[in-house]
Amino acid sequence: MTQRTRGELKYEGKAKRVYATDHEHEYIVAYKDDATAFNGVKKAQIGGKGAINNAITAHLFPQLEQAGVPTHFLEKLSDTEQRVRAVTIIPVEVIVRNVAAGSFSKRLGIEEGTPLSRPVVEYCYKSDALGDPLINTDTAVALGWATPAQLTRIRELALQVQAFLVPYFAARGVRLIDFKLEFGTTADGEVVLADEISPDTCRFWDAQTSEKLDKDRFRRDLGGVEDAYSEMLRRVTQDVEESKSREVE
Ligand SMILES: Nc1ncnc2c1ncn2[C@@H]1O[C@H](COP(=O)(O)OP(=O)(O)O)[C@@H](O)[C@H]1O
Ligand SMILES: [Mg+2]
Structure with missing residues (x-):
């Protein structure tokens, strides 16, 4: 170390x-x-x-x-x-959605839990003062937050994260509903995934029971917050046979 x-x-x-x-x-x-x-x-x-x-x-x-x-x-x-x-954080939060939930459901009137026929990548301006408003990539370029090349790379990396995480969690009995990523640039200009991936930044639903195992337990006063976080740590670090993860891809 x-x-x-x-x-x-x-x-x-x-x-x-x-x-x-x-x-x-x-x-x-x-x-x-x-x-x-x-x-x-x-x-x-x-x-x-x-x-x-x-x-x-x-x-x-x-x-x-x-x-x-x-x-x-x-x-x-x-x-x-x-x-x-x-890194210098790019002030654009990248959300990848597999199933309608949260602000997506509210904004579009789509019932929470409705599966999306393909992953949806959304972008928000990282600003607590403004409540992280939804933007598009033109906005990010026009306001100098990221270049078109960086945004292309960010979308590509976000979908790579998605392709890794969905079967990873499925093999552990968890549906990955949506998640938020942050990217930054290193001193030599490389775009890298930064921040965290955790129950604070993802929606995790138990595959069998649809029980929420993420921050929505806190947001919505569902109780059992600590237990849900511990359970997610247990599942994430659980050894799962390769064959099992392949089955669910
Ligand atoms: N590698 C890094 N270099 C610089 N800043 C980072 C890095 N990883 C995360 N951050 C930033 O650290 C700050 C603190 O994180 P967090 O408490 O999650 O902030 P927030 O309240 O904005 O969610 C955030 O602004 C986040 O973007
Ligand atoms: Mg944060």
């Missing part, structure tokens, strides 16, 4: 703190138990969430790398910390 000295706090978000290190191109991300929803209106602590989201992300990102998706992840340092490549 490469221990780095934690330097100044660079960014503090709702779920994580990002620190500079003694290495110019590396940060330490510290995951918090804080949970927020509805644009910060609803706030609470979810016991163990920081450690669980750190562990889930640290488990998935190296496998995504192997599947050809460059990421910011370098290594897990402790229960709640990981070492990552420092």
Whole structure:
């Protein structure tokens, strides 16, 4: 393990703190138990969430790398910390949807749980003040947030993540309903997957019972939040036979 000295706090978000290190191109991300929803209106602590989201992300990102998706992840340092490549976050949240839910259902009047005939990639402007409004790629280019080439790459990588994650979770008895990704650019201009993949940023439904195993339990006061996060960590890190994951592809 490469221990780095934690330097100044660079960014503090709702779920994580990002620190500079003694290495110019590396940060330490510290995951918090804080949970927020509805644009910060609803706030609470979810016991163990920081450690669980750190562990889930640290488990998935190296496998995504192997599947050809460059990421910011370098290594897990402790229960709640990981070492990552420092990136400039592109302020465009990328959402991939397999099944109608959440804001998509609301906006379009499509019943939650309706399967989509192909994955839908949506883009939002990453702005808490504005409530992460839906945009299109023209908006992102016109406002200088990303170049057309970066957006093409981002869509390609998002669909690669989708192609990896859907069978991965299916093999573990979980339907991946939708998920949110963030991308950043490294010092040498490479677009890489950053941030996290966790029950905070994905919708996971149990394949058998359709029970929600994600942040919607907190958003919608469904109870059992901690248990759902623990259950997702258990399933993500569960050893599944290759043949089983192939069956469900
Ligand atoms: N490798 C990285 N380099 C720089 N910033 C990052 C990296 N990974 C994630 N971030 C940023 O860290 C901040 C803190 O994360 P988080 O608490 O999830 O923020 P938010 O409240 O915006 O969701 C976010 O702005 C996120 O985009
Ligand atoms: Mg976040």
